[in-house]
Amino acid sequence: MASHPEDTAQKSGLSLEEKATIRSICREVEDDPARMMDILLRVQDRFRCISAPAMDVIAEATGLSRIAVEGVASFYAFFSSEPKGRVTIRLCDDIIDRFSGLASVTAAFENALSITVGETTPDGAFSLEYTPCIGLCDQAPAAMVNDLVVTNLTAERVHEIVAALKAGAPPEEVLVDRYAERTPYQRAKEMVSNNIRHAGPVLLGPVPEDAGLEAAVETGPAQIIRTLETSGLRGCGGAGFPTGRKWRAAAATEADRRFVICNADEGEPGTFKDRVLLTERPHLVFEGMTIAARAIGAKEGIIYLRGEYVYLRDLLEEVLADRRNRGLLGPAIMGVDGFDFDIRLQLGAGAYICGEEGALISSCEGLPGEPKTRPPFPVTRGYLGCPTVVNNVETLCHAARILGTGAQWFAGMGTKDSPGTKLFSVSGDCLNPGIYELPYGVSIRDLLEMVGAEDAAAVLVGGPSGTMIARDTFDRRLAFDDLATGGAVVVFNGDRNILEIVEYYMSFFVHESCGYCTPCRVGNVFLQKAIGKFRKGLANPSDIAYLRDLSDTIIETSRCGLGMTSPNPILSTLENFPLVYSAVAKPSADRTRATFDIQSAIENARQLAKRRSHIYDRDFTK
Amino acid sequence: MTELRKARVATASLAGCFGCHMAILDMDERLIDLMSKVEIDRSPLTDFKQFTRRCDIGIIEGGCCNEENVHVLQDFRRNCDVLIALGQCAIMGGLPAMRNAIMHSDAPLRECLEEAFITGRNLTNATHNIPNDPALPLLLDEVYACNEVVEIDHNIPGCAPSGDIIYDTLIKLLAGKFHGFERETIRFD
Incomplete structure (x- = not known):
């Protein structure tokens, strides 16, 4: 044997x-x-x-x-039990990349490397694989090359890159001109343009250095939390939980250790606002974390950076070191006795689910990134069982700005329920994909005009776990009481196939489900298969009811946000694009299932038995 | 007023154990009452191999494990107004569908047959051959529930469903009063 x-x-x-x-x-x-x-x-x-x-x-x-x-x-996509190539190329397989020429880029790589996606060259030099959204939708098609990224790929560029790599040049020299001479910030800028199209007054306009931290040191913990509550700031990751209330709960829990975690696991396809903040406003992020630490009495902090953003690691480590040198991190911050706080950077390894705060904490604890049962909530029992505040990158930046400039100033922008500004990461079929900082309450129509997408036919707000809307509802507004979003706005024009988009997003959720809850692990596969039937024209009108029914079950019986939102691509398109489904669903004439194919079902047996079918091979007697 | 004609019922046992047909007989003397309302057309009970006429109700036991099952089921669908899946195998594939669990194999069907006839422990297969008589229908790549092959109108769950439930359901159906089961009737815990 x-x-x-x-x-x-x-x-x-x-x-x-x-x-x-x-x-x-x-x-x-x-x-x-x-x-x-x-x-x-x-x-x-x-x-x-x-x-x-x-x-x-x-x-x-x-x-x-x-x-x-x-x-x-075995949980994380970036870990492998089989040896990967010395240069591992991960092509971003998001729907935006597919619509931007991913197929020809893939073909170019496969051609140049003589392997197909999923393989490693025999000499162990190169691996080629697909990975879901890497947060570069505004410059698709994009790819990771080891710890670096490359954007706006074309077949020509692929051949240049592979030729240089094959000639023995290290990836950093190939992808970044004069890599060794540059600072981490310059390297990041060289690889990725941040496409800030509209700077608002809070985050992307001029930001005074550490004004928020100074104010926080002066006023003390209780006042920090009061200020945040007055400002009405809500979490920017998507769920919109009031930040002040979160901090208050963590501060109120008796404990020896408390933690502040910055959620920089920006995995929702179509979202890339945190990438921009981490590159352009890293000090503000850490300032926000330090203020949070002051408010709740935490001494330790973690920034959980998604594995796909590893190209920002050096930049962030440099900023952390700089802040330590200047007494803005470490013992006795700003000379205040007892105000000790430091931050460690925790890198992820390619798991969308880790953006869920429970799963993120699990991952920080060295466990598979599985969500935790709630309650207890992290603010009472989080990282290592201690009270933990987990906030989105953008939320922390807002908090720092609110402390520095004032709660009233912040609350004066946006809408009553959604105060302040929000970063929107716009990608897809538009002239100016990129980042827009706008006050909450802006209408989709106005945003589309700004980004140059007058011919938009469908807009996905909040990524696949959000809502897909059609032209007739472009007057809806981006705010928590209408269209909530963690920042993703993906635009599709009239040439795009809605069902193809839905099928892609379902395959994304199938891939990213952690597998803990059966309805999510199995149900999403069934949903994906059912959408496949619509795509192939084999669906029956009753399949529409089946989609709704199964979606409701998955939502009802999953314990974390992934399962509770994974059917959204289907539910929101059923709601807003019903004709897309009914147009391709047809009843079968003799009530047999069009999806059942007897020829493929007996093909195996035909080969094993080495004979034809008496029933289904018509020419048997000839 | 002319007397209402008797409803025509057909039955078939596909990839099942015939237990559901036994359960039909389990309605005991109520069979006499039922027979006053229906006549049985194609069925193992009458040994009619073909439909003599279009039927009102078709009752299917078992799922589809081979091509003949599919053929019979499609024939039933085309010849019956209402099609009922009787018992777990017809509804979900049941015990025969356990072979669908051989999914991490390049040749799951061959693996299944080899274990059943050649390599399995406690086998007494003197020939060490996989049966391959030309009269044997070809197996399907996996076992399919009836609902995957044709549209099914009603399910009567159970393994096997009791004679009582089969009788009650048929009587209600004939009276046009069957609208699915009460939860209490079909729960087992």
Whole structure:
């Protein structure tokens, strides 16, 4: 019997030197199992994979069982048990990229590398794969190349890049001109343009340095929270929970340790506002975190950066170091005794679900990114069981600005229920994709005019978990009491196939479901299959009721936001584009199912039995 | 006024164990009452292999595991006004659908047959061959519930459904008063 590939890997094992390397990686984080993500990221980086023997070593060092380590390693898309190429290219497979020429870019890569997507070259030099939205929809098609990104890809550019890489140039030299001479900020700007199309008064206009932190130090914790409550600031990640109330709850919980976490796991397809803030306003982000720490009495903070934004890591680490040097982080911030706070950067590894705060906390704790059962809410029992405030990047920036300039100033903008401004990341079929900072309450029609999308036929607000609206409702407004959004506005013109878009987003949710709740894990697959029937013209009018029914079940019985919103691409298009569905659904003439194909169902048996069918092969007697 | 004609009923057992047909007989002496209202056309109970006429009600036991099952089921759909899936196998595939669980294989059907006839433990298959008589219908790639092959009008759940439930349902259906089951009737906990 041929030996199983895994057996040989097990037997061949690791050299003593390799084992020592892994042990020292574990030691760098004091063998702390809660730092599993960092351990695995470094092992993956160093060995291009996390092999079975490597997991054994990690398990031994951290005192965990091997299966616990494997549970984490197998959860995240960027970890691999098989060796990846020294250069790993991850093509962004978002629907926007597909509409922007992804197919020809993929073909160019496959051609140039002589492998297909999902493969590694035999010499171990290159891997090519697809990954969901990497937050660069305004410059699609885009791709990650190891820890860097490349945008506005064309077939020509692909051939240039691959030729240079094959000639032995390191990726950073190929993708960033004079990489070594540049600062992290310059490198980021070189790779990605931030397309700030409209700067508003709060975030993207001129921002005085650390004015909010100064005010926070003067007024003290109670006043900080009162100011935020007065401002009416609501979370900018999508759900819109009042920030002041969140901070108050965390501050009120008795505990020795409290934490502030910045959610920079911006995974909702079509959202890229945090990318811009992290690049252009990193000080403001950390200032907001420091103010939150002051308000709730936290000494430790974490910024959870999605794996796709690893190209911003150096930039953020540099800003953190700078703030430590200037006494804005670390012990006795701004000379205030007892105001100690520091931030560590936690990198993710390609899991959309980690944008959910429970899953994000799990991931920070070194666990698979699975949501936690609520209650208890993180503000009472969060990271490591301690009260934890988890806020979106943009929310923290707003908080800093509110402290610096005043709650009334902020509340005076936007609408009554949705005060202030909001960053909208606009992409898709428009002339000027990019970031727009506008007061809440702006109508879709006005926004479309601003972005140059007069021919828009459908607008997806809030990403796939949000709402898809049609022309007749473009007067709706972007605010929590009408169209809520974490920032994504994706524009589709009349040439786009609504069902293709819906099918793509369902496949996204199928891919990203963590699998904990069966209705979400299995139900989304059924939804995807059902949409496939509509696409192929095999759907029956009763399938429309089936879509609604199954969607309701998934929403009702899933425990986190993913399952509660994953049927939205279907439900909102059924609501706003009903004719798209009814046009392709038709009853079958003799009440048999068009989806059942007897020929493909018996093909296997035909080959195994080496004979034809008496019933379904018409020419049997000839 | 002319007497109402008897309703015509047909039945078939596909990939099932015939238990549901046994359950039909389990309505005991009420069969006599039922027979005053219906006549049985194509059915294993009459041993009619073909439809003699169009029927009002078709009752299907079992799902589809081979091409002949599909053929019979499609024939029933075309020849019956109302089609009923009787029992778990007809509704969901039931026990035979366990072979659908062989999904991480390149050749799930071959794997299934090999285990059943060649490699499985406790086999007493002297020939070590997979049966392949030309008269045997070809197996499907997986076992399908009836609802996946044709439209089904009503389901009578159970494994097997009791004679009482089958009788009550048919009587209500004949009177035009069947509108699905009360939850209490079909819960088992």
